[in-house]
Amino acid sequence: MCEASRCFVGSRLQGVFIGMVKGSRVGDAVPIAESRLVSAFIWPETWSAKKFHENFAGSNLQIDTSYAIRTPTYDGPINDVTTEYVACNGGPNPTTPSSNIINVVAGSTVNAIWRHTLDSTPANDATYVLDPSHLGPVIAYMKKVDDATTDVGYGPGWFKISEQGLNVATQKWATTDLINNAGVQPIAIPSCIANGQYLLRAELIALHSAGGSLGAQLYMECAQINVSGGTGTATPSTVSFPGAYGQSDPGILINIYQTLTTYTIPGPTPFVCGAAQSTAKSSSTSAAASTAKPTSSSTLSTSTVTKTSSGAVATGTGTAAVYAQCGGQGWTGATACASGSKCVVNVCLRDGEYGEYVVACVSDGDIGLLWDSRRR
Incomplete structure (x- = not known):
């Protein structure tokens, strides 16, 4: 234990959503300005409420902070996956409504940007993306809605569009790749979906204390977008939030402090245009869904994840x-x-x-x- 020191029990790692940069088409690189800072994973010294910062940029377009985001007024995690707040935050982290919507072209890439604190930069924070000990998957979902500004978020209609978990060969987590990619999470918008308004949900799940009940820490927020240019040739199978995750799912309740031979990313398999539709969890190897060109010299490596129906078993005895x-x-x-x-x-x-x-x-x-x- 930490002799002659104090501890925050349970490591109440905190955070809110992300900034975003919108690319023109899949494969285009978009420069990330260091001024586009957002709060994602926040150490306990910054437990005080922080404003959520969100940015989009396309070509010469710069959209103001918190535009088209239901900005949380507190930056804590969601631990209970059975609550309505697992969809778009809220509850312990009250959110502020937004009347704005951002236009996104089907087939383009939106980059979610994660930061350790609101004012973190490489110059002032060695862990400016997030603390490397906070390991877990990186995920994105969408939901077709009539009005993105008023939809409650929770309930049915969600489909996963990307995921990255654990590379079992290297024991490297998606969050480590995220750090190596300067905090940029590329999210490819499917080209075959219908035009219209959607909620776009980006998510990190921190598993550093997931060995106990309610230990996994979920960080998510929903952006309000309008998709154009979609072919409308596919209707994704959907799941519900709450409902997509269970508190005892092997990807939620897990001891990561061991050599893992498998890891099951929570939720359904990602939707892919032209692929067979299913909301079941895959039992095969999966890889990161995004094909976007990295926005820094670091790359998002492919995550090889063998999905199983059971969780990891601790190796220690006694x-x-x-x-x-x-x-x-x-x-x-x-x-x-x-x-x-x-x-x-x-x-x-x-x-x-x-x-x-x-x-x-x-x-x-x-x-x-x-x-x-x-x-x-």
């Missing part, structure tokens, strides 16, 4: 005592916790600075509290 280590990089000891405690990630504070994190068993009554790690 039971760890309360406040004893139960996971972490290279950990081979006990991963189960004593009765009345859970295995969670604890972000530690030393002399006013946030540094290391530990994975340890914490009593149920302490989870979510600021506590003194000397009480072991």
